[in-house]
Amino acid sequence: MKKLLLIFGVLSLLIFMRPVFGLNSASANTATISSIVQTEEVEEESFVHEAFDGIKQFYNYTGFANATGGNLLMILIGIIFIYLGIKFDYEPLLLIPIGTGVILGNIPFVAGNQTGIYEAGSVLNYLYFGVVKGIYPPLIFLGIGAMTDFSSLIANPKLMLLGAAAQIGVFATFLGALYLGFNLPEAGAIGIIGGADGPTAIFLSSKLANGVNILPDGTTVKNLIGPIAIAAYSYMALVPVIQPPIMKLLTTKKERLIRMKPPRAVTQKEKMIFPIVALLLTTFISPSALPLLGMLFFGNLLKESGRTERLADTARTKLIDIVTILLGVTVGASTQADIFITKDSMMIFALGAISFVIATMGGLLFAKFMNLFLKGDDKLNPLIGAAGVSAVPDSARVVHAEGLKEDPHNYLLMHAMAPNVAGVIGSAIAAGIILSFLG
Amino acid sequence: MIHTMLVIDQISEGYVILITGLIIVFSALLILSLFFKFGLPVLLYIYKIITKGPDKKIKDIPVKADEKFTGEIAAAISVAVHLYLHEQHDNENAVLTIKQARKLYSPWSSKIYGIQNRL
Numbered sequence: 001m002k003k004l005l006l007i008f009g010v011l012s013l014l015i016f017m018r019p020v021f022g023l024n025s026a027s028a029n030t031a032t033i034s035s036i037v038q039t040e041e042v043e044e045e046s047f048v049h050e051a052f053d054g055i056k057q058f059y060n061y062t063g064f065a066n067a068t069g070g071n072l073l074m075i076l077i078g079i080i081f082i083y084l085g086i087k088f089d090y091e092p093l094l095l096i097p098i099g100t101g102v103i104l105g106n107i108p109f110v111a112g113n114q115t116g117i118y119e120a121g122s123v124l125n126y127l128y129f130g131v132v133k134g135i136y137p138p139l140i141f142l143g144i145g146a147m148t149d150f151s152s153l154i155a156n157p158k159l160m161l162l163g164a165a166a167q168i169g170v171f172a173t174f175l176g177a178l179y180l181g182f183n184l185p186e187a188g189a190i191g192i193i194g195g196a197d198g199p200t201a202i203f204l205s206s207k208l209a210n211g212v213n214i215l216p217d218g219t220t221v222k223n224l225i226g227p228i229a230i231a232a233y234s235y236m237a238l239v240p241v242i243q244p245p246i247m248k249l250l251t252t253k254k255e256r257l258i259r260m261k262p263p264r265a266v267t268q269k270e271k272m273i274f275p276i277v278a279l280l281l282t283t284f285i286s287p288s289a290l291p292l293l294g295m296l297f298f299g300n301l302l303k304e305s306g307r308t309e310r311l312a313d314t315a316r317t318k319l320i321d322i323v324t325i326l327l328g329v330t331v332g333a334s335t336q337a338d339i340f341i342t343k344d345s346m347m348i349f350a351l352g353a354i355s356f357v358i359a360t361m362g363g364l365l366f367a368k369f370m371n372l373f374l375k376g377d378d379k380l381n382p383l384i385g386a387a388g389v390s391a392v393p394d395s396a397r398v399v400h401a402e403g404l405k406e407d408p409h410n411y412l413l414m415h416a417m418a419p420n421v422a423g424v425i426g427s428a429i430a431a432g433i434i435l436s437f438l439g
Numbered sequence: 440m441i442h443t444m445l446v447i448d449q450i451s452e453g454y455v456i457l458i459t460g461l462i463i464v465f466s467a468l469l470i471l472s473l474f475f476k477f478g479l480p481v482l483l484y485i486y487k488i489i490t491k492g493p494d495k496k497i498k499d500i501p502v503k504a505d506e507k508f509t510g511e512i513a514a515a516i517s518v519a520v521h522l523y524l525h526e527q528h529d530n531e532n533a534v535l536t537i538k539q540a541r542k543l544y545s546p547w548s549s550k551i552y553g554i555q556n557r558l
Contacts, residue, residue, distance in 0.1 A: 154479075157472035164468040171457040178453040187453065269486075270479060277479075278471055285467045422468060429467050433460045 066108035070337030078102030078332065084237070091237040091394065094198070097325055098233060101332020117333045128330045131225060134206040136327040137199035138295040143320025144199075144392065144424065145275070145299025146312040152418040154270050155263035158370070159384070159415070163422025165366030166388030167430045169194030169359025173351050174434070180347055185209060185221050188434040190348055193232045194355030195427030196239070196389040201232035202331065203292060204431045207439055226334035227345040231352035233331070239394045240401075242356050243386050247402050250364045251382045255371075256406040258381040260415050268306065275300040282429055288439065289432025296428065356389065363388030363419065380415075387416040390423035 059065055081099030085092035104124070109115045117124040130136040153159060174191030182190060189205035202225065211223030235242065247256075279297035283290050302312040334340075367385030374380065383403055387396045396416035403412035 154475055157475040160468040160472040160475075161465070164465045167464045168461060171460050175450075175453050175457055178450050184449055184452065188456075267483075269483060270475075273479065273482070274475070277474060281471055281474065282467055285463065285470075425471075426464055426468055430460060430464050433463050434456070437456050437460070 061110055063108040066110060068108065068337060070341045071106045071108050074106040074335055074337045074340065075103050077335075078106065081234070081332075090240065091233075093324060094233050094328055095237050097328025098230070098332040101329040102335050103332075104329065105333030105336045116336060117330065118336060118339065124330065124333050127326055128334060130323075130326060131202060131229075131330050131334070132206055132210060134203045134291070136323050137203035137206075138291040139323045140199040140320060140327065141292050141428075142295040142299040143315050143323070145296040145301075146303045146316035147320075148296075148300060148303075148392070148421050148424075149417070150274050150278075150300065150421055151266040151271060152263050152414050153421055154266045154274055156415075156418055159380075159418035160422040160425075161370065162363050162367055162380075162385045162388040162419035163390075163424075163426040164388075165385065166359045166363040166390075166419070166423050167195065167426045168362035169196075169355045169357075169389065170427065170430045170434075172358045173355035176351055176354065177347075180351070182344075182347075183215060183221070185213065185215070185438045186224060188438045189224055189228055190351055191355070192427065192431055192434065193228060193235070193348070193352040194359045194389075195423075195430060196232070196236055196356060196359060196391040196395070197424060197427045198229065198233045198236060199327075200292060200390075200424075200427050200431045202229045202327070204435060205229065207435055222344060223339070224344065224348065226331065226336075226340055227348045229331040230335060231349050235352050235356050236391045236394065239356075239389075239391050240398050242353070243360050243395060243398050244402055246357060246360045247364065247383055247386050247399075250361060251368070253406065255368070255382050256403065257410070258379055259377075259407075259410050260379070260381055260384075260412070261377045263414060263418075268304070271304040272301070272306075275304065278425070282425060286429045286432030286436070288435035289428045292428040292431065293425070296424070359389040360386045363423075381410075381412060384412060384416045384419055388419040388423045388426070390420065390427050392420050392424055393417065395423075396420040 063071075078099045078101075081095045081102060084090050085095030085099060105117055111119065114120075114122040114125075116122060117128050119125060170191045171194075172191075173194040174187050177187035177190040178184070185208040189201075189207075189209040192201045192204045195201065205225045205228040209221050209224035209228070211220060213221045215221060275297035279293060282293050286293075299312070299315050302308045302315060363385035364382055365385070366388075367380050367382040371379050371382065381403065383399045387399045389395055396413060399416040400411065400413040403410045
């Protein structure tokens with residue numbers, strides 16, 4: 001601690017002395033040239049004056065002079081994100097990079113020195129390029145594909161419908177955003193928050209609400225990538241808080257106790273065929289989602305082919321880690337206060353919360369609806385419907401935990417993974433549809 | 440007036456997208472699930488028939504023996520493996536210490552009963 005103080009003291013002394021020395025030599029020269037008579041006293045006074053000027057100028061460049069209330073608020077939010085990630089373990093892999101990014105993006109600075117994320121040519125701006133052009137999300141999807149085991153979905157294909165049912169959140173939010181006065185592309189980008197899928201949300205908002213596209217009536221769309229990404233990721237992290245009350249509300253105790261029969265074993269051949277067939281079917285239906293779905297199933301094929309273990313291993317560890325770091329920091333940094341703190345952002349946050357609720361309800365209610373047609377041990381535990389919002393694998397874990405609360409021997413994780421991964425596919429398809437309508 | 444028209448238009452278009460979007464998402468995943476429910480088993484069955492014909496019983500599968508692989512080669516390999524695993528002497532501790540041996544009396548080491556000693 002002492003050492004730290006010493007170093008800090010020396011550094012600050014150096015910084016404050018620099019203007020004194022620099023101006024000292026200059027004024028000394030002029031003094032000798034003009035007249036020898038000039039007294040030391042005058043010179044000394046000018047030193048002090050110039051030194052004070054230098055310090056003042058230095059101060060004007062510091063964060064203390066340029067800080068606005070918005071900056072400080074956002075820095076506080078960044079610290080809260082980091083705190084939540086560390087203390088409560090809410091998706092720390094996302095919240096800590098994003099929280100740090102929020103702090104980075106809100107350090108006050110003087111514009112024009114290529115510092116900020118929105119200034120062309122700054123380093124952060126180059127890293128942000130991957131977000132603006134939608135490069136990072138497909139790479140993340142590659143990693144997710146290489147991680148995901150689709151076998152529970154293959155064993156019980158009807159669970160795919162739960163993933164589709166939860167997408168009602170996307171379209172309901174879309175409509176809500178329209179009613180709140182957003183125009184069509186912006187509403188589409190906001191709606192996808194209901195897909196509970198960060199990469200998809202960033203991908204779609206970078207295509208629709210990027211601040212570059214021009215609407216038919218001549219105005220440019222707003223840049224909503226930052227608010228949408230932050231909303232999507234923070235609600236994903238808050239899934240363990242948002243979902244359980246809705247689950248309790250919409251299901252009876254008897255339903256929560258339903259035990260599902262264990263999924264059948266799936267052969268390697270089926271696992272290999274799945275990514276290829278699913279790729280063909282989904283991208284033929286929704287070609288706009290090609291970058292997402294293509295990479296997702298490509299990653300899964302790498303995993304299941306059994307011949308490319310090295311590639312799959314890289315995709316699901318190193319590659320996805322690198323991209324997550326870059327994505328988290330830049331998305332966080334894009335919340336620069338003067339651009340982020342607007343009425344629109346607040347509305348997006350409200351809509352995002354509602355969309356998560358609607359998506360969860362959609363999944364739960366559809367599971368109950370499906371139960372009307374199923375008999376005996378084919379019946380579904382409606383809790384797994386809530387996993388239809390993607391948020392892999394968090395919502396599946398929440399479902400599992402809720403199931404265990406009612407019956408300590410009812411392990412729902414495997415069953416919940418099926419609608420969970422179906423939700424990823426579903427929200428990517430939904431993004432593709434919105435993109436093809438509005439892009 | 441134009442503005443309100445625009446808003447109404449937008450929202451009606453929103454409903455169109457809502458309905459069609461939901462239908463497409465549902466149908467896409469429905470097709471996928473139907474395929475894996477019914478299509479895939481058929482596909483796998485056809486594949487099996489094409490490649491292997493009906494399943495063979497284990498006793499029908501002929502055992503192919505390698506003529507060159509004799510018992511002597513097997514013995515040589517197994518000896519090598521055995522030597523490698525059990526007879527290694529390379530890993531001995533290089534630190535030498537002189538231990539003090541316990542001095543127990545034994546007539547064999549007795550000075551009294553030496554060969555040279557005559558009683």
